[in-house]
Amino acid sequence: MTDPARPDIQSGRLPAEALARGFSDLHPALEPHEVLVEADRCYFCYDAPCMQACPTSIDIPLFIREIQAGNPIGAAKTILSANILGGMCARVCPTETLCEEVCVREVAEGKPVQIGLLQRHATDLMMETGHHPFERAAPTGRRIAVVGAGPAGLSCAHRLAMLGHEVTIFEARPKLGGLNEYGIAAYKATEDFAQREVEFLLKIGGITIETGKALGRDIHLADLRRDYDAVFLGLGLAGVNALGLAEGEDQIGTRDAVAWIADLRQTADLSELPVGRRVVVIGGGMTATDAAVQAKALGAEDVTIAYRRGREQMNASPYEQEVAATRGVHLRFNLQPKRIFAEHGHVTGIELERTRIEAGKLVLTGETVTIEADQVFKAIGQSFVADGTDGEGAGIALERGRIQVDAARRTSLDGVWAGGDCIAEGEDLTVVAVEDGKIAAMDIHSALTAAERVAAE
Template structure:
């Protein structure tokens, strides 16, 4: 089936009134009220060997914090959560709980309706943050200094745990503000009210952490210098590279990198000023594709299509996220692989795709083409690690599969350097996994430095 192509690109701001935009970008999961908090807490079975806790990458003691909520101790519940995951507030908002803790909840198995663990976690962590008092205190100063490169979830988690253990930490980040993916990459309707910034400020209140922004590894700071001037280094570099389509017309006006577009949307102070097309196509099958498609529709695009080259079952975005997109008016189309972007006078007017099929688990072409009219195309086909600043001399860092090679304690091939988050091999590209990486690395760094201190004292 071929849609009629527009005669010219039609991308403009202000498609919707301010009140509609505010509604479209309101909180995806509003906080539970007091009554619902009690009801959900009462639904927990407090399992002896809780599958929910085993499914949590940061091993939050979920039955414990729910019991504390049930007994009216929300502050204690928040401390239980934050002791395992200092970014528990954001994770409560963006974690795919439907495929982690809530998927294995006994209530889900028995009734098809799990305890709303994510919302209970949000309730507890919000209560702690509302006090304005940081829940943890620093240990006695150790005199040790650690450099953390990257102020995303992994770097922030590592820095906080090290500071709590008494070390001095300096975080270097390439952006103009800390937060990483939480600040620049999460859909705006998942983290409202400037939550990412407020959570970073809450985390830094532990003390002992200095943040230096606008510092790029390999340009402003160098690994060899960090290794020389600090007692240890943690790399939480994320994924700065964006995969290209490598098709004709990719550079035409109206073709955008979805990651950069989402970052721009997150940083704007006026959604009505963001241009959006009437007919938008998003290419990809992951969370970035869903976030781009839903937000394009929320800005006023009349027709939004997500085109994925494989079948629905292979989509990285969870069924729940797919449902969010569908219920918000985004069309999901499968087994369509882009062949070229169609343009007139340098501006996109459509997208030509080829139908695909899966044969014995392998993607194959069918030879049948499909054309979709579009005046704006967002590319969300994955990100890659850019190892800039990691090579050369004594600070050479080994890679595996294009990312940093680490062991179980997140140690790299260099004895003084640890790494975690999306930049390491074998990572799951989830905020909660990055937080755990940072925490594990911090404990390993602390153990290594403590051992050195013992040797020096002998």
Template structure:
């Protein structure tokens, strides 16, 4: 990947677009993990022990039969391998690109324990699913129509997985989303270099080939849609509305120009037709310690920021972003500062610097010290978590999210939920897929009277 570097034109002040030449931007935002070729896939598959009681399966939230699909690749049955994956995870192509395999299936791999080098499960999963999608064929067909109609609110990973499984089972699903495009997190919230060339929409279009799914965008729950009307007009409702709100940055001056949520910055970049039109600061400070913070800081550097710094309030071991993602950001020149709490945004009208207080994280919680420091910043991105935005009345909440049981059922009869909006999840794409799929199975059992 081409390192970000200042443009050859005169240095642009403040937040501005076009800091890098188009060819540099194209190189920076190319596929961060190019796919395996056929020979590489066979070599990678040959390392699998094909464990009978495979720990990698237990570590996968969607419980894909990993040894089976790898053996199918090894024997040349690549499309069969894809069907094995997709039968459990219909978004297997996206998950192969963004799933933190290093902390899930690959961490559990016997090769990892024995040699410190796991089988490349994620790369092999991408090899198989990409091969099948390239044929244009859809591996599943619909059952006989049941006449039942289900409203699926939220066209992110959970909603897509739920709608697809319902369609397979013969139900008609209407998929609603508040944004102009379906896809949710996959379309709006993931670093562009992880899913280049419009993969999110290509996978969505491929998924819809199952039939029986109607997509309606620009429909927000609480505005154009009401849960009461959906419960009246449909046989069941699934909520996969994600977390639409963002936690407020509790620092003086947080409303100054140049301070914005990191998720908005990422979404703007993802929807940009021309990366040279996306404005970025010369000195960018990102506050937070999760994947959103990593994606925002890394992409700011790739857009041409001279400095990009992530500041997290606790120690590095408490950061929710994986170690691999942290190291990737560092390789791009991103600096990570820990044990520091934002106190105020400095500047007259617009951000010029952020003042932090050093902090200690002990048994009694986080304690600020009297020692402070400041970082110059013309763009400050807040990535300190998201919240459920506008939960419908009557739904029981748990920790600020929709309370669900093990089957995805909410406190309202006929209403299920899954994904980031539901309590108990891990806020991962793969977990959302599993919850959407499993809720669909329970909806099917309920509508079938079983």
């Protein structure tokens, strides 16, 4: 169906069978015999470089040995004790640049143990049982507010609930999960996995959910600090970086890639989602490759990723670049957007200027190229929006535009912790956000426990 307001952006470009293929699971689960073969390949290294490379320090040799011994549920508990979102991380972690990159098999043979797929096997089996592997400690009577239900907030809430505290999660959106729900490519987390994992996590008990509550609008930091014993901020990155073009950035057909992916993830029928015939994605990270691959899967005939630096500088891993290339996406480098062309308010193309590196700096060459396009997606990063954090005197201290925290994830405000993409150390990875939440939860617990001891003396 053609939208008269956007004549070159249409829905229903592909039949249902083609859509199903394009959005099928990127990493299908291993078959039972494949699991055993892969587990047998592990050397169970004593000083396990894979474990050291994991931001959440999952005991990888142990869980693989448990799988090998026929105890996948025990393996899942080993995984989830370190990373409660281990199921999603098994799907979306860049294992090729983390645990699998340093696997001894990779170093020696160029073929690592498929750690991510083994992790998925164990955690999927655990979730299928319907049983939650952890029990809550005795109630402490302490109440903690968690703002933001992304990976950091969920991780923090689960660990605090497990330690016996009462937790209330405040989330601005209708669903929990953060980028796991709204920002991950649909072919990486199929069959509503993000919500199924959230439901699994909440089985720990002791967690109250309040959706539609945004910090600075519906809830306020001063009130949370007054009414709760501690506050954790997992606010993510709500701002979107602009291209900064002198001309054409607001034409019909230009969109923020993150918002478009969120729309796609919440679309019940992919055949109803419009996409251009010729699509250009500006950026070089995971969001850029996710948007480009999904545009192609929806039926866009020509999709190009344009990145201002060289291939080796792309934030998207070589594997993600390969996924995009093998699915028909053109990757073009050393091109910086200059202006977007439009006719009657509709995008018709984009002009880009060639770049090169001189003395370590990116410089423009003056030479331009034009790519025809009906749709241009902006995927050049997000920024922290401090709404709601700046209403208490000087507000929370920021560093490089994000929340400043110490090693325990404490902010400059007493009783307030933070983690995930919103902190200065954030790496925009689900697994790193999970670790932030876990570290903060343990420090909150220590702080509350210490306060109780002082009060009792």
